[in-house]
Amino acid sequence: MFEKITRFxxxxxxxxxxxxxxxxxxxxxxxxxSDCEIMLELKSGEGIIIDLTSKVKALYGESIKRLIAEIxxxxxxxxxxxxxxxxxxxxxxxxxxxxxxIKQLINTDLExxxxxxxxxxxxxxxxxxxxxxxxxPGNTPGLMINAGLHSxxxxxxxxxxxxxxxxxxxxxxxxxxxxxxxxxxxxxRMVRINQGDRGLEDLHFLIPHNVNLVLIPKCExxxxxxxxxxxxxxxxxKFNLKNQVFLMPIIESALGIENSWxxxxxxxxxxxxxxxxxxYTADLGVTRTIEGNESFYARTRLIVAAKAAGIxxxxxxxxxxxxxDALLQNVLISKSLGFEGMGCIHPRQIAVIKKGFTPDQAExxxxxxxxxxxxxxxxxxxxxxxLGSKMIDPPVVARAQKIIDLAVxxxxxxxxxINEITSVEK
Amino acid sequence: xxIKTVINAAGRSVPLxxxxxxxxxxxxxxxxxxxxxxxxxxxxxxxxxxxxxNKVVGSLEEAxxxxxxxxxxxxxxxxxxxxxxxxSNKVFEIASSLGVKDLIWFPSASFPCNDPxxxxxxxxxxxxxxxxxxxxxxxxxxxxxxxGTAVLRSHGGRVQAIQDGEVRIDxxxxxxxxxDCFGNAKGTGGHSACGVIGYAKADYLYATRVIVVTxxxxxxxxxxxxxxxxxxxxxxxxxxxxxxxxxxxxxTQVTKSPDRLLIAELTASFLVKSGILKDGATIQxxxxxxxxxxxxxxxxxxxxxxWKSKFGFGGSTKYMVKMLEEGQMGFILDxxxxxxxxxxxxxxxxxxxxxxxxNAYNYHSKxxxxxxxxxxxxxxxxxxxxxxxxxxxxxxxxLLHGIGGWQNCLHARNVILPIPLFRDRIPVIVDExxxxxxxxxxIDVIITExxxxxxxxxxxxxxxxxxxxxxxxxIKELKDEAEKICGVPQKPKFEEDIVAAVKWVDGTVIDVVRxxxxx
Numbered sequence: 001m002f003e004k005i006t007r008f009x010x011x012x013x014x015x016x017x018x019x020x021x022x023x024x025x026x027x028x029x030x031x032x033x034s035d036c037e038i039m040l041e042l043k044s045g046e047g048i049i050i051d052l053t054s055k056v057k058a059l060y061g062e063s064i065k066r067l068i069a070e071i072x073x074x075x076x077x078x079x080x081x082x083x084x085x086x087x088x089x090x091x092x093x094x095x096x097x098x099x100x101x102i103k104q105l106i107n108t109d110l111e112x113x114x115x116x117x118x119x120x121x122x123x124x125x126x127x128x129x130x131x132x133x134x135x136x137p138g139n140t141p142g143l144m145i146n147a148g149l150h151s152x153x154x155x156x157x158x159x160x161x162x163x164x165x166x167x168x169x170x171x172x173x174x175x176x177x178x179x180x181x182x183x184x185x186x187x188x189r190m191v192r193i194n195q196g197d198r199g200l201e202d203l204h205f206l207i208p209h210n211v212n213l214v215l216i217p218k219c220e221x222x223x224x225x226x227x228x229x230x231x232x233x234x235x236x237x238k239f240n241l242k243n244q245v246f247l248m249p250i251i252e253s254a255l256g257i258e259n260s261w262x263x264x265x266x267x268x269x270x271x272x273x274x275x276x277x278x279x280y281t282a283d284l285g286v287t288r289t290i291e292g293n294e295s296f297y298a299r300t301r302l303i304v305a306a307k308a309a310g311i312x313x314x315x316x317x318x319x320x321x322x323x324x325d326a327l328l329q330n331v332l333i334s335k336s337l338g339f340e341g342m343g344c345i346h347p348r349q350i351a352v353i354k355k356g357f358t359p360d361q362a363e364x365x366x367x368x369x370x371x372x373x374x375x376x377x378x379x380x381x382x383x384x385x386x387l388g389s390k391m392i393d394p395p396v397v398a399r400a401q402k403i404i405d406l407a408v409x410x411x412x413x414x415x416x417x418i419n420e421i422t423s424v425e426k
Numbered sequence: 427x428x429i430k431t432v433i434n435a436a437g438r439s440v441p442l443x444x445x446x447x448x449x450x451x452x453x454x455x456x457x458x459x460x461x462x463x464x465x466x467x468x469x470x471x472x473x474x475x476x477x478x479x480n481k482v483v484g485s486l487e488e489a490x491x492x493x494x495x496x497x498x499x500x501x502x503x504x505x506x507x508x509x510x511x512x513x514s515n516k517v518f519e520i521a522s523s524l525g526v527k528d529l530i531w532f533p534s535a536s537f538p539c540n541d542p543x544x545x546x547x548x549x550x551x552x553x554x555x556x557x558x559x560x561x562x563x564x565x566x567x568x569x570x571x572x573x574g575t576a577v578l579r580s581h582g583g584r585v586q587a588i589q590d591g592e593v594r595i596d597x598x599x600x601x602x603x604x605x606d607c608f609g610n611a612k613g614t615g616g617h618s619a620c621g622v623i624g625y626a627k628a629d630y631l632y633a634t635r636v637i638v639v640t641x642x643x644x645x646x647x648x649x650x651x652x653x654x655x656x657x658x659x660x661x662x663x664x665x666x667x668x669x670x671x672x673x674x675x676x677x678t679q680v681t682k683s684p685d686r687l688l689i690a691e692l693t694a695s696f697l698v699k700s701g702i703l704k705d706g707a708t709i710q711x712x713x714x715x716x717x718x719x720x721x722x723x724x725x726x727x728x729x730x731x732x733w734k735s736k737f738g739f740g741g742s743t744k745y746m747v748k749m750l751e752e753g754q755m756g757f758i759l760d761x762x763x764x765x766x767x768x769x770x771x772x773x774x775x776x777x778x779x780x781x782x783x784x785n786a787y788n789y790h791s792k793x794x795x796x797x798x799x800x801x802x803x804x805x806x807x808x809x810x811x812x813x814x815x816x817x818x819x820x821x822x823x824x825l826l827h828g829i830g831g832w833q834n835c836l837h838a839r840n841v842i843l844p845i846p847l848f849r850d851r852i853p854v855i856v857d858e859x860x861x862x863x864x865x866x867x868x869i870d871v872i873i874t875e876x877x878x879x880x881x882x883x884x885x886x887x888x889x890x891x892x893x894x895x896x897x898x899x900x901i902k903e904l905k906d907e908a909e910k911i912c913g914v915p916q917k918p919k920f921e922e923d924i925v926a927a928v929k930w931v932d933g934t935v936i937d938v939v940r941x942x943x944x945x
Contacts, residue, residue: 033850056851058822059915088850091913145911146685149875347684 023104025170026097027139028085034142036086036094040101043079048072054086067091071098074112092181093141093174100170116180116209123243124188124212126271129153129409130248130312130341132353133190137162139171144178148185150347151354156190159202160217168194172205179209188212190248193228200231207235210243213271218279219249220256222266229267245269248314252276253283257298264309272312274343275302290326292333303338317343324352331356364407367400368417374400375418429924436814436862440935444927445554445574447592452936455865460790460933465591467634475659479608479646482661486513486639487520489660490597493635495521498528498553499596502633504625505535506601506613506762510672513601513639513664515539518546526551530574532593533557534584534625535828539672547572556593557584558828559818559926567925568825570941576825576926578818578939581761582787582794582834583929585628590790592933598633600626600653601667605640609658610651613780614773616642618668621763621772623652624782630657641667652780678743678765680722681715685846685875690716692896693803693844693873694723699894700887702801702840705733710796710835711803713743713764716844720803721745728754739786739795742768742778750777759795761786761831787834789931794834802838806845808859811901813866813881815843816859818928821852823860823918823942825926833931836868840887847874853908853915855901860918862937863928872901879904919943 021042028037036054043049050065057064068082086094092114099112133154136143139162147155157178163171175191191206192215193199199216206214216228225247232245247269251260257280264273277295281288288294299315306313315334318327331353334342342353359367369387374397377385385392407413414420429441434451443449450458475481483489501521503514514533521529527550531543535558544566546552554574559567567576579587587593602611603618613623618641630636630653638653639662681687697703703724711717711724722745728735734753738746740760744767749755751771759781763769772778786795796802807827808816817832819825835841845854855872870887872879877899880888891898899907920940930936 056822056915058918059852060913062916063913088852090851090911146688146875149688150684348687 020105023101025100025104026089026093028087032087032142034088034090034093034145035140036084036089036097038085038094038097038101039083040098040105041081042077042105043081046079046081048077048079049081051081051083052086053084054088056086056088063091064094067094068098071095071102071112075099075102075106075108075110077102077106089141090145090181092177096174096177097170100173103169103173111176114177114181117183119183119185120179120189120210122186122212123210124246126246126311128188130188130272130314131357132342132344132350133188133314134344134347134350135162135192135317138175138191139163139167141174141178144182147347148183148187150350151185152187152344152347152350153341153354154188154190154213155184156192156215156343158192160192160194160199168198172202176205176209179206179211190215192217192250200228203228203231204235207232207245208239208241211245212243213246213248215274216247216249217276218252218256219263220251220253221259222262225249225263225266225270229269232269246271248272248274250274250276251298251302252279254280254298256280257301260302260305261308264305264311270309270311272314272341273302273306274314275299275316277316290330299337299339307338312340313338315339315342317345318349319345321346321349324348327352328356358410359403359407359412363403364413367403367407368413368421370397370400371404372418372421434935436865436936438862438937440938441924441927444577444924444935449927450934452930452934455867458930458932458934460590462590464589465594465632467632479655481609481655481658482607482643482663486516486599486637486662486664487524489637489662490517490520490599491524492660493597493637495524495526495597497526498530499526500530500532500594502532502595502598502629503534504600504623504629505533505537506620506623506625507618507668507673508620509537509539510618510669511537511539511601512666512668513599515542517599518543518551522546522549522551528553528573531555531557532584532595534581534629535830536560536563538562558830559825560827564825564827568819568823568939568942569944570921570923570925572925575924576939577929578829578926579929580787580829580833580931581625581783581831582789582796583829583931583933585784585788586790586931586933587929588628588632589788590933595629595633597635597637598626598629599637599639600630602626602638602640602653603667604642604644604648605638605653605661606644606646606648606655607661608646609636609638609653609655609661610646610648611638611640611653611655611658612648612651614769615644616640617670618642618666618673619670619769620668620673621769622760622780624761624780624784626653627782627784628788630654635659637662639664639667641665652782674763674769675765678713678718678745679715680718680745683715686716687719688875689844689846689873690719690723692875692878693720693842694727696842696871696873696878696891696896697724697801698727699896700890702887703727703733705731706736707733707800708736708738708798709801709803710739710799710838711801712805713741714805716805717803718743718745720844721749725749725752725754739781739799740764740768742771744768747771747775747778750775759786783831787831787931789834790933794837796831796834797837797839799835799838800840802835802841804832804835804841804843806832806843806854808854808856809843809845809869809872809901810856810859810866811905813869813872813901814859814862815864815866815869816861817863818926819861819939821856821860821915821918823920825939829863829928833864836864837931840871841869842871842873843869844873847876847904847908848912851912853905853912855905855908857905861928861939865936872904874904876907877904 604615
């Protein structure tokens with residue numbers, strides 16, 4: 001508490017001008033884990049003094065102090081008092097907090113980058129599955145460390161709504177370090193940027209660190225997509241980067257819904273459209289219900305726009321993390337409307353969502369029969385496909401083929417299933 | 427004069443003498459056979475006790491005086507009232523006011539509510555504690571502030587020490603939720619019900635003097651009696667023996683941590699894929715959040731497959747009770763209960779049976795329960811590359827936990843440790859455990875959120891999960907992964923002074939804890 005009062009007083013001197021010599025970054029407190037709060041006070045001529053309180057001091061005290069000294073040296077800080085309150089933060093977190101504190105006091109373009117893990121070098125494809133993508137608050141390192149273990153299709157480090165306004169700057173640096181240091185175990189590496197100009201600035205902290213996909217919140221038109229793309233291209237050029245960065249606009253307003261088609265085909269980089277129902281219903285001035293009648297039009301409109309553009313429509317998150325049955329029901333409705341994925345706010349939702357979007361055994365078997373009937377009719381040169389006494393129209397075959405393709409991609413059946421069946425029959 | 431130390435069979439340097447008594451170094455699992463006769467307390471005579479059977483005296487102080495409380499005595503208590511215990515501290519408060527010195531406190535476990543005894547350690551009333559040391563008490567001991575050397579024993583090791591006469595209890599002060607004037611007592615009834623008081627059995631059988639303290643005196647006979655009045659000297663009635671909400675947690679809770687749930691899921695998956703979990707398999711898991719989640723997953727599996735576990739060994743929780751009630755478990759044998767559902771169950775369900783630790787865990791006995799268990803789910807603060815386990819100290823060298831039944835349970839057929847790979851940056855897998863509590867040859871599987879390591883000694887288990895799709899790794903790989911994420915920790919520095927001895931289940935010394943060098 002003491003530091004916070006001091007900071008306030010130093011921020012606003014009697015002449016009303018900002019004049020800062022103390023900075024604080026990070027989090028501490030009873031419930032905070034795997035994070036640290038760093039107070040930095042610039043001094044003159046006293047050298048570096050580090051006051052470390054840490055629950056892991058006996059095991060990592062020396063290495064924490066060495067890291068702090070290295071960062072201060074990197075930013076040419078020679079005289080400072082640093083007080084650290086550490087709850088077991090990993091080195092990349094400590095480094096992010098220290099850098100954030102320094103940048104509150106010193107203007108610099110330097111970045112203290114932790115090593116980039118080779119495991120994180122992968123790229124993703126436009127058509128990969130995005131059934132589940134796990135939202136993680138961008139300034140809460142404790143939730144990030146093991147996030148990759150839960151088999152989500154994507155992991156979203158969020159810089160927008162889950163980060164308090166006064167923590168936005170330090171979250172950027174933390175997310176940058178997380179992209180470099182946390183093994184995502186193959187999940188698509190996603191970040192949700194802020195709205196407006198701040199969001200475009202966020203990109204500088206993400207694009208050089210192999211982010212696979214950027215979520216654009218409260219998207220209302222193609223302009224912003226184009227702007228974001230320009231920024232991404234210029235960063236890629238500057239750093240000579242080749243990897244494609246995909247975009248997933250989130251539509252959360254009436255205007256956004258009206259412009260969903262324009263947004264969906266604004267750029268080749270747009271691979272999915274997501275809907276944000278909390279904000280959308282607020283924009284309409286209606287209450288969000290479980291049945292969702294109030295957003296039915298918006299959801300279907302967005303699905304149609306996405307399908308027309310050949311990209312994935314993605315549903316909003318389901319907020320009751322304790323009720324897995326209701327979640328599954330919600331996913332099944334979502335799937336029946338045409339959505340191809342949903343956001344998660346808790347790792348336990350991942351498996352339920354995946355299960356919901358995965359075709360079940362009965363669906364696959366029925367589709368196999370239809371496709372098989374179609375194939376044998378083709379071989380026999382028949383113009384009409386029949387299954388038993390029932391005639392099958394081409395759209396039915398097309399739908400069955402889609403389910404089969406999905407099952408093959410999910411490794412539920414072999415790509416060569418049709419020949420395998422025939423050879424058994426022979 | 428420095429105490430002579432030797433290297434024991436586990437490679438640890440241990441003293442040949444502890445608190446002035448000779449100590450036997452650990453010889454290897456199953457190697458030490460003590461011989462001789464069991465300890466026997468003095469023979470009493472009925473003529474010294476009231477003919478009407480009424481042994482009630484006015485106060486705990488009066489009872490302690492009548493028992494001849496004096497310097498250097500060993501006082502035992504049980505821990506069934508857990509963190510709600512109001513009696514243990516009271517004993518030492520009385521002793522201190524009487525000017526008694528150098529007592530040895532011999533609890534079956536201590537809880538945070540026992541922290542006030544630190545002042546009786548400071549004022550010389552207590553010389554040492556022989557029992558589990560948690561929180562501030564553990565710090566106190568680790569910093570070398572206790573006069574005598576602590577002796578840490580497992581629940582089974584404690585009753586073994588009593589039976590074999592290594593520890594001779596002068597006065598056992600046994601809190602009882604319900605008792606009669608003759609001293610018959612049980613764990614149910616009254617407002618301080620704890621379910622069972624099985625940990626008190628060896629104490630009342632072997633102590634020279636026994637005091638039963640209750641806040642629920644009932645007419646003779648108190649039935650069914652867990653403590654038999656024929657062994658009891660005095661009965662004391664007080665307003666409260668404990669704080670109910672701290673004795674039994676209203677409800678035990680499955681972990682909500684996604685990482686712990688992942689560990690639980692992997693554990694359940696391992697149990698099925700290895701074939702260890704099968705129809706009839708016997709199982710024991712604790713009351714921690716991860717263990718409870720495992721119990722829930724195991725219950726689902728048993729249900730789906732139509733299997734039934736022959737019996738489970740408690741501490742019971744509502745999740746075990748549910749298995750019993752829904753037909754997936756034949757019996758619950760129980761040494762302690764953890765929540766209200768379990769208290770209700772043990773009172774009403776004939777297949778939920780009290781089973782004293784004395785019978786379940788005593789290694790110097792004609793067989794015990796733990797080696798009959800198929801599946802044993804345990805925790806650890808550290809495990810090393812040789813699968814050795816530590817449960818008493820943290821990696822920073824501080825003594826922070828008791829052994830509980832952990833060592834005893836290592837004798838089960840399949841010992842599985844579901845543990846996080848690191849806790850708040852502190853890796854759980856280390857080169858060498860800070861304190862050795864259990865030899866690696868008894869620890870079979872380590873299950874972390876980042877992979878499963880099977881002890882290379884268990885070739886059968888390794889074979890059984892080949893090609894199962896489980897994330898199998900060597901323990902070295904797990905350790906390297908943790909250190910890649912957390913960094914390599916520096917080692918705590920110790921002085922030469924021994925602050926605690928860790929006994930193996932047979933009474934031999936497996937390791938010691940040394941005083942921490944404070945910076």
